[in-house]
Amino acid sequence: MPLIMSLLQPLLADVAAESVNLAEAGPLILAAVLLSLVVIYFASKVGGEICARINFPPVLGELVGGVVVGISVLHLLVFSEGGTTEPSLLTTFIQQTAGMDGAVAAVVANTASEVISVLSEIGVMILLFEIGLESDLEGLLKVGPQAAVVAVVGVIAPFVAGTLGLVTLFHVDLVPAIFAGAALTATSIGITAKVLAEIQRLTSPEGQIIIGAAVLDDILGIIVLAVVASLAKTGTVEISNVIYLMISSVVFLVGSVVVGRLLSPFFLGMVDRLSTRGNLLVPSLIFAFVLGYIAVILQLEAILGAFTAGLVLGETEKRRELEEQILPIADMLVPVFFVCVGARTDISVLNPLEPANRAGLIIASFLVLVAIVGKVVTGATVFGQPGINRWAIGIGMVPRGEVGLIFAAVGSVSGVLSKALDAGIIVMVIVTTFVAPPLLRLVFKPGATEALPTSDVAVESPPEG
């Protein structure tokens, strides 16, 4: 009932003027969000359980579950940025069960999809916060040089091979070729981190190198995107913006760790003096959200802030307690992210029966090859770590996830990418995202590395019950 108060909402008033209808919209937005969450949870559990049964990583099942309920198949969960004008099945269902007219339904669907988007982003922040908590800062710093080499090679190799290949083999113009090459660079940290946690290799040397490289890769990806976006828009590269991004990301990462470590005794002292519920959790969330906010303002990603906050708090004596408390929150919010990634993925570009797709599929095969080989070679660059599983590190860097889709979206909107090239990038993102989790589990087969210490980490323990 509180949302009935939104009948004065100016935003709603623009769309439909009749106040009686708007009085209905408030509770219906909540209803639409609840139903979307129910669909998301069903998809994540059905997909995750099936994958767990056939020994695939559950996160792959969440992604596939998202594809099934999303734009590609059932149309239950459709995000408005997909460019679709047809209402989702969910909207139609709510419209019929609640009896609202079209204008109200459009507002309800739009607002609910915006709320779910934000929830999914808070979900991936919670995931990265959890990963940060479990990561060992000392260990990450120790493998820092190796991770840096893996990250840099993993950006340069697919970028150069992709751009050159498109120009020489497919006679693509230089600017679109650079754009597509850039789309090959960024690892999706969320998917890799989730798989590593699922197969209990997050704290292994390989896991730490992959996480460190994926974090650096995320920053490099943002810089590459800034470069190619300004190239696409103005034909030249704004050097000042690139320098700004480089400096601000270094200052942010180093600064928040250093300042965070200085402030953590004060933080722990404060937590111990608090006497109300959430005395540890709420201040920790404040810390993570403040760093996330600063990251966004610096044009970085909110997940970098959340990861850094987790890293700093993971160094404190409250680590175990906080890990236990963040666990159910992650269980509630993280599936929203993975199902939404799947739901946004339009697999219709994979259909070879559609003649328009064929040019894209040929380019796609090339891009997929470059995308996988370009990352797998990074495993060979790891130095000074005898006996390390180099295949695992290379494959851990393969999934492109939603970051590659952003490149495709920006390129497509700016008019740089042809339809075939755009489809090729989307196929590359789909294949790398969906192929990496099972491959990663395969190369990390038991006995492939030295025995791991018995894990005391909450996320890695099997579920109770």
Place this chain on the structure above:
Amino acid sequence: MPLIMSLLQPLLADVAAESVNLAEAGPLILAAVLLSLVVIYFASKVGGEICARINFPPVLGELVGGVVVGISVLHLLVFSEGGTTEPSLLTTFIQQTAGMDGAVAAVVANTASEVISVLSEIGVMILLFEIGLESDLEGLLKVGPQAAVVAVVGVIAPFVAGTLGLVTLFHVDLVPAIFAGAALTATSIGITAKVLAEIQRLTSPEGQIIIGAAVLDDILGIIVLAVVASLAKTGTVEISNVIYLMISSVVFLVGSVVVGRLLSPFFLGMVDRLSTRGNLLVPSLIFAFVLGYIAVILQLEAILGAFTAGLVLGETEKRRELEEQILPIADMLVPVFFVCVGARTDISVLNPLEPANRAGLIIASFLVLVAIVGKVVTGATVFGQPGINRWAIGIGMVPRGEVGLIFAAVGSVSGVLSKALDAGIIVMVIVTTFVAPPLLRLVFKPGATEALPTSDVAVESPPEG
């Protein structure tokens, strides 16, 4: 970065056409939500801790913290339905740190405030789910007759006294008098339940009677609102709608408990077979959200669905485990609700120096008196329970919370209420909401009732650390 994809958002496109600006809006919506949550958490912790120190219920501190950051004082958290056109301080801050223009800022602020609204409603659902888990269905059914009498008397007494008093003493017309009388009827279940949990009296006989009566009161309040809204709109009462609401609420409450109990062995069997993370939590959330959705579609409140889901699951052997898992989620989301209730409360109507407020304040004094006395007398109606704390039951029913504000909003929008009467209702809501928590703690002073069994309920244990 994922939200950058919302650059194709049609809703945004309506407001500001330039696509460059819209590419900015996506991450900024997340930034605005994060900053709003930081403000909410600060307000809840500072307010809650101060109240805990001076032996007031922490939830009162969260409400007051919300008032401080909300529309009344700091303007950090402003909801667009308040009718204010000035941007919140938070929007200005984001605008300055992120450098966006006015049109984008308006979209960002509106969307973020909608997201926070939905989060606060999910927060109160989680609270009621938690309360349901801890409530004892057998115990609730045992005190059912007493709770029903308390609820009915607590609706009739203030309604009749308020309406008659306004007509005879203040010469108010009948329809507005009925409307204002109706605004006196509905107890705010969230505030009462939170205070009872905080003072560890949720499972006492008084606590069970109050919770049972508050749930019934919530339903009676919805029926009363439907009656007075149709009276205000058409001058007559749609009997069919009232009958529909009565039948659907009975069918919903009884039906979901009966069906839920029948299905719970199947539910537990399924939970035991799931092997991925969140195997208990996610199916429980699906259950709560489905019931919440059905409640909204039946024109009831989502919190009734969440409460019923908690009640049913609280009967199963998974109760303890689920209580532990829901605890951090409640700590994360419940404060959002209480701070938002405070932030929406405009205390400027309490200022007697403003001449326009004086007529409202005189009516308000009368309404406050009727509101408190009309609920406190309900304690006297409890039969067959020797030695029960009757004061506590009466005072537990006093807070009106946001439900009363909805009456004021609907009345004000429909043009039925004069400015003075509208202000009087708002003052009544503020006073009853803010006066009930400390009074409740006072009448529940140690030794006032028989000794309680040692609680094993998660929410009632003191915070760790």
